[in-house]
Amino acid sequence: GAVVSQHPSWVICKSGTSVKIECRSLDFQATTMFWYRQFPKQSLMLMATSNEGSKATYEQGVEKDKFLINHASLTLSTLTVTSAHPEDSSFYICSARGYNGEQFFGPGTRLTVL
Amino acid sequence: AQKITQTQPGMFVQEKEAVTLDCTYDTSDPSYGLFWYKQPSSGEMIFLIYQGSYDQQNATEGRYSLNFQKARKSANLVISASQLGDSAMYFCALRRGNNDMRFGAGTRLTVKP
Numbered sequence: 001g002a003v004v005s006q007h008p009s010w011v012i013c014k015s016g017t018s019v020k021i022e023c024r025s026l027d028f029q030a031t032t033m034f035w036y037r038q039f040p041k042q043s044l045m046l047m048a049t050s051n052e053g054s055k056a057t058y059e060q061g062v063e064k065d066k067f068l069i070n071h072a073s074l075t076l077s078t079l080t081v082t083s084a085h086p087e088d089s090s091f092y093i094c095s096a097r098g099y100n101g102e103q104f105f106g107p108g109t110r111l112t113v114l
Numbered sequence: 115a116q117k118i119t120q121t122q123p124g125m126f127v128q129e130k131e132a133v134t135l136d137c138t139y140d141t142s143d144p145s146y147g148l149f150w151y152k153q154p155s156s157g158e159m160i161f162l163i164y165q166g167s168y169d170q171q172n173a174t175e176g177r178y179s180l181n182f183q184k185a186r187k188s189a190n191l192v193i194s195a196s197q198l199g200d201s202a203m204y205f206c207a208l209r210r211g212n213n214d215m216r217f218g219a220g221t222r223l224t225v226k227p
Binding site for chain 1: 151156157158159161205209212214215216217218219220
């Protein structure tokens with residue numbers, strides 16, 4: 001099946017720093033990418049939806065200035081957590097959807113903010 | 115609005131037996147898709163099975179089958195012949211048309227030897 005990669009797989013950073021997470025579709029073109037956040041023992045919560053070349057659509061309660069999403073190409077989307085704080089520590093998962101509607105998930109990135 | 119409900123926070127099953135994980139949903143869209151994913155402790159989301167709202171037959175994929183009852187808006191996952199490796203979190207998800215995918219709260223399945 002199609003593969004979606006995320007980098008890094010885990011990151012530890014100090015409070016106040018910014019962290020960039022990359023999501024790549026390796027063997028298909030992703031017209032739409034989704035970013036989810038998952039706190040321990042909870043479900044995946046959709047943060048935002050992005051289409052290539054356009055601004056992301058954020059879910060209610062998600063700060064667009066804090067979670068910057070860039071979908072610059074059909075194979076790459078990035079999520080930047082700006083001025084990270086301990087409460088931003090979470091598991092971030094991207095998902096990519098191709099032209100045929102099939103959707104695939106990345107392996108996730110575990111962010112720990114000290 | 116759409117809603118996905120998984121009422122079983124945790125389930126136990128004896129190895130080699132079958133288990134049913136419940137999922138109900140609520141949507142007014144006539145076209146939608148229902149998905150089940152398995153999430154082991156590693157965190158990756160593993161796709162298990164898909165059911166389209168217009169599909170006439172229940173979906174099956176190996177040991178996984180989906181008991182789709184459209185009128186009741188339920189899409190329960192049945193795992194037959196449980197294996198120790200089936201122990202994981204299981205999420206039901208709903209996608210309306212070509213929109214985003216929303217997840218239920220999940221069910222933690224533990225297979226006992």
